[in-house]
Every structure is written in C-alpha cells, then in structure tokens.
Amino acid sequence: MNSQPAPSSLSIALHLLGVGVVLWSLTGEDRPLWVDILAYLAVGAWLVSSVGVRVVERLVPARQTNVGAEIGCALVATSAGGLASAGTSGLALVPAVIAVGAVIGTAEYPLLWGVFVGALGIVTVGVGAVVADISAISLLAMMGGIVIAALLGLSRRQTRISDDALKLLREREFAARDEARRVALARDLHDLLAHSLGGLVIQLDAVEALLESGKSDAAAERVGAARTLAAQGLGEARRAVAALRDPGIVGPDVDSAAVLADIEDLLAAHRSVGGIANLGSDGHTDRVPANHADIIRRTIQESLSNARKHASGSPVSIEVHWHDGLVSFTVTNPLSVGTALAASGGGHGLLGMRERFIALDNGSSLVAEEDSRIGKFRVTALLRMPGTAE
CATH class of the missing domain: 3.30.565.10 (Histidine kinase-like ATPase, C-terminal domain)
Structure with a gap:
C-alpha cells in the first residue's frame, strides 16, 4: 500500500482548532453521562487520527501500523459520534463526518472500507436519534451530513486517483524519452564504431600483409588511408556529441x-x-x-x-x-x-x-x-x- 502525502503543519493546526472548538462547545450542557462519554470518545478518536497518528508518521513511518490506527480511530469516531450526535445537537457528529470523509477520500484504502464507515455512521445516527427522540427533520439533517461527507470524500478520492495517474503517465513519458535517447545514443555509437573501427581493422590487416611481403611503400599508403579514416570517425564522433549536448539544433535543408x-x-x-x-x-x-x-x-x-x-x-x-x-x-x-x-x-x-x-x-x-x-x-x-x- 502506498503512503499518503505527508500532512502539512497547517492541516494539523486546523484539526487541532476544530477539536478545540468542539470540546469548548460540548462543555456547560446538561446531558446524560453516556452521551458525554461517547461525544468525548469521538472527539478523542478524531484527535488521535488527525493529529497523533500524523505526528507519529513523521517520526516513525511504519505504514501498516498507522493504517490500523487510522481505521480504528475512524470506526470509534463514527460509531461514538453517531450515537451521541442527537444528544449533543449534532456536535458529536463532527468527528463522524470527518472520519467518513477521510476514509473514503484516501485513495490508498479500498472504497469498500469507506462505504462501511459511512453506513456505520448512518446506522448509529439513527440509533442515537431513536434514543434521544429527536424530530425527523433533525435526523435527516444529520444523516445528510454523513452523505455529504461521503460525497466530498469520493470527490477527493477521484482527484487523488487522477493526480496519481497523471504523475504515473509523466513518469512513463520521461522513461520513454530517456529510453529513446539511450537507444539513439547506442545506435549512433554503433554506426560510428562499426564504420571507423571496422575499416581500420581491414586497413591494419592489409598493412601487416604488405609489411610481411616487404612492400613498405604500399603499407605506408594504407597507413595514410587508415589515418584519414580515423580522422573522419573522430569528426563523426564530435558531431554526434554536439547533437547530444544540444538536440534542439537542426541543420538546414539540403x-x-x-x-x-x-x-x-x-x-x-x-x-x-x-x-x-x-x-x-x-x-x-x-x-x-x-x-x-x-x-x-x-x-x-x-x-x-x-x-x-x-x-x-x-x-x-x-x-x-x-x-x-x-x-x-x-x-x-x-x-x-x-x-x-x-x-x-x-x-x-x-x-x-x-x-x-x-x-x-x-x-x-x-x-x-x-x-x-x-x-x-x-x-x-x-x-x-x-x-x-x-
């Protein structure tokens, strides 16, 4: 499984601010003890997954352990927050909404996980509404919050998948261009070496045969021809190097x-x-x-x-x-x-x-x-x- 992009300090700060606002809003209200316990449990799970796990990721990037912690916190925040949402006038729903959006929006997680967390949120909101006996409109509003979070998470997921696909395409294009340059270089080197060195081998064989037969003048002519061939090969090599250094240079039509x-x-x-x-x-x-x-x-x-x-x-x-x-x-x-x-x-x-x-x-x-x-x-x-x- 691929790692997610590292969270920014701004993202962590915003989550801390959100946690603080929800905690402050939860204080001073007279509610059943079980509602407070579930609400604070949901906020705690939100804090751990959005801040604690992220900080640990920076220090110890053990991805598999982090995945378990993130999904576990999402389940706790969704179930506890959903059950307590009706009793807290929707405040406890905030951690559940964030958890649903985060799991669905993370492209590295199977979409089925996000669907399960979203369904869990809707079910627990319904159960909490029955216990707290709230109006149908309030129930639909809170369920709608879960659905909206799921849709936003899905949009985020698709954006990340598209970005990853674009990045992969660019990497493949770069690799293809690099491969084309490598093949072109190998092709040019082969042509230069085969033409120049092959000719030199033939010339030197002839020089050896002429020297053995005592024809030094003819051998000297062959040496001169070999020198000319080597000079031509050197010129070709210089032109090839110049083309590699600046491939944008194109000669005139002829x-x-x-x-x-x-x-x-x-x-x-x-x-x-x-x-x-x-x-x-x-x-x-x-x-x-x-x-x-x-x-x-x-x-x-x-x-x-x-x-x-x-x-x-x-x-x-x-x-x-x-x-x-x-x-x-x-x-x-x-x-x-x-x-x-x-x-x-x-x-x-x-x-x-x-x-x-x-x-x-x-x-x-x-x-x-x-x-x-x-x-x-x-x-x-x-x-x-x-x-x-x-």
Missing part, C-alpha cells in the same frame, strides 16, 4: 545533390580500404530535411560497413531514386563469405537502421534481407519527406 555528395564521400572511404562500390542515381529534389539526409547517410554507411564485414572485397551496388516527396534506395552486396570480421557482428546495425525509419512514423520503411536465389544481401529503403501522404 538538396539531393548534397546528399549524393555525402554518399560519394562514404564510397571514397569504402574504396580506400579496398572496397569496390558503384553508385547510380536518377531524379532530383530541392528539399531534403537535415534529419532525413542523415538517415540516408547513416543507412548507406552501415550497409557499406556490413559489406566490408561480411563480404570484404566484393562489389557493392547502390541505387538511389528521387521522387516527388520521397526517396528510395537499394544497397546490394554478395552474401557473407565467412570472414573473421563477420563474426564480430551482433545484428545491432540492422536494428538501428530499422529504428531510424520506424521513429519517423510516416510510412517510411526499410527491409534488409538475403536473396539466396542470386546470392545477394539487399537493403531496400523508402523514405518519405515531411508532409507526404502514405
């Missing part, structure tokens, strides 16, 4: 020619580590949002990394088709030839590519699949621009 130039840079890096690739493109568009251009570049970058990893040295074919409001592209390479580097894959790259397209939530799609009939692995993507209907 055209299809600028996107193709970025793809050519990726192909140049791919060829520098011994890869073979060709690019075909048709169509043109003047507006490609920065995030869409980044998705295209990241997808092709990851596809090239996968090709180097699983089919090193095999030709890669890229076809890009620009349409009105969307772009489709396909990256094709031979199936895996079982290289040592391929064993390092965990499938995170393909998952990251799909997540980028799913996150757009505009009908964009990506399919990565093997076509054993022609011995090819193919990545096929359809990317819709903002405002384009499916």
Whole structure:
C-alpha cells in the first residue's frame, strides 16, 4: 500500500482548532453521562487520527501500523459520534463526518472500507436519534451530513486517483524519452564504431600483409588511408556529441545533390580500404530535411560497413531514386563469405537502421534481407519527406 502525502503543519493546526472548538462547545450542557462519554470518545478518536497518528508518521513511518490506527480511530469516531450526535445537537457528529470523509477520500484504502464507515455512521445516527427522540427533520439533517461527507470524500478520492495517474503517465513519458535517447545514443555509437573501427581493422590487416611481403611503400599508403579514416570517425564522433549536448539544433535543408555528395564521400572511404562500390542515381529534389539526409547517410554507411564485414572485397551496388516527396534506395552486396570480421557482428546495425525509419512514423520503411536465389544481401529503403501522404 502506498503512503499518503505527508500532512502539512497547517492541516494539523486546523484539526487541532476544530477539536478545540468542539470540546469548548460540548462543555456547560446538561446531558446524560453516556452521551458525554461517547461525544468525548469521538472527539478523542478524531484527535488521535488527525493529529497523533500524523505526528507519529513523521517520526516513525511504519505504514501498516498507522493504517490500523487510522481505521480504528475512524470506526470509534463514527460509531461514538453517531450515537451521541442527537444528544449533543449534532456536535458529536463532527468527528463522524470527518472520519467518513477521510476514509473514503484516501485513495490508498479500498472504497469498500469507506462505504462501511459511512453506513456505520448512518446506522448509529439513527440509533442515537431513536434514543434521544429527536424530530425527523433533525435526523435527516444529520444523516445528510454523513452523505455529504461521503460525497466530498469520493470527490477527493477521484482527484487523488487522477493526480496519481497523471504523475504515473509523466513518469512513463520521461522513461520513454530517456529510453529513446539511450537507444539513439547506442545506435549512433554503433554506426560510428562499426564504420571507423571496422575499416581500420581491414586497413591494419592489409598493412601487416604488405609489411610481411616487404612492400613498405604500399603499407605506408594504407597507413595514410587508415589515418584519414580515423580522422573522419573522430569528426563523426564530435558531431554526434554536439547533437547530444544540444538536440534542439537542426541543420538546414539540403538538396539531393548534397546528399549524393555525402554518399560519394562514404564510397571514397569504402574504396580506400579496398572496397569496390558503384553508385547510380536518377531524379532530383530541392528539399531534403537535415534529419532525413542523415538517415540516408547513416543507412548507406552501415550497409557499406556490413559489406566490408561480411563480404570484404566484393562489389557493392547502390541505387538511389528521387521522387516527388520521397526517396528510395537499394544497397546490394554478395552474401557473407565467412570472414573473421563477420563474426564480430551482433545484428545491432540492422536494428538501428530499422529504428531510424520506424521513429519517423510516416510510412517510411526499410527491409534488409538475403536473396539466396542470386546470392545477394539487399537493403531496400523508402523514405518519405515531411508532409507526404502514405
């Protein structure tokens, strides 16, 4: 059971004031002894539950013990106050009304408990009215006080439930945003490391082979290419860190020619580590949002990394088709030839590519699949621009 919000000092002070007013009003009247005993017992229960238990909660937050004390005090205040209400001109009804409203209004308690306490209050008020022989109008007025207290408690209960639900929703939204940021970070780190480190592994393997064969000049060229690849990876890492520090910064829109130039840079890096690739493109568009251009570049970058990893040295074919409001592209390479580097894959790259397209939530799609009939692995993507209907 969840704990209630901690009572404020003002709330405790108001309850103390109410207890004092009722006690002062009860003095000086000539009543049967049993009526006074029940009335003071009800006020005492009110004082214990509204002040004593609350103070103890602050000092010793033993929730289960407090629940028992609160419900016990509510039952005493309701039954004693209800029986004595007619004999005290309604004064003893005040603790009963407060007890009914408090139990029903506490969302942590089952509603059935509050219904029982409210019913107990009505029954005891009726019994007390019979003994004191008061008018029907007075009886109905006191029972109405119990009903009003129950309705106010129910309203308070619903408000608290709504507030708790809103708080839970906000916590879940925060958790979802945090999860999305974590996934995006993992995706970007994977792309950077797979592209840069994967290429460096290939280059260093080539350098080792060239040095063993005595081709130092060729090895030096490979070292230079590896240095260039490392510098590119460092630049990508800096851009990723900048985006994480200030995700609100969005680059300007570009055209299809600028996107193709970025793809050519990726192909140049791919060829520098011994890869073979060709690019075909048709169509043109003047507006490609920065995030869409980044998705295209990241997808092709990851596809090239996968090709180097699983089919090193095999030709890669890229076809890009620009349409009105969307772009489709396909990256094709031979199936895996079982290289040592391929064993390092965990499938995170393909998952990251799909997540980028799913996150757009505009009908964009990506399919990565093997076509054993022609011995090819193919990545096929359809990317819709903002405002384009499916």
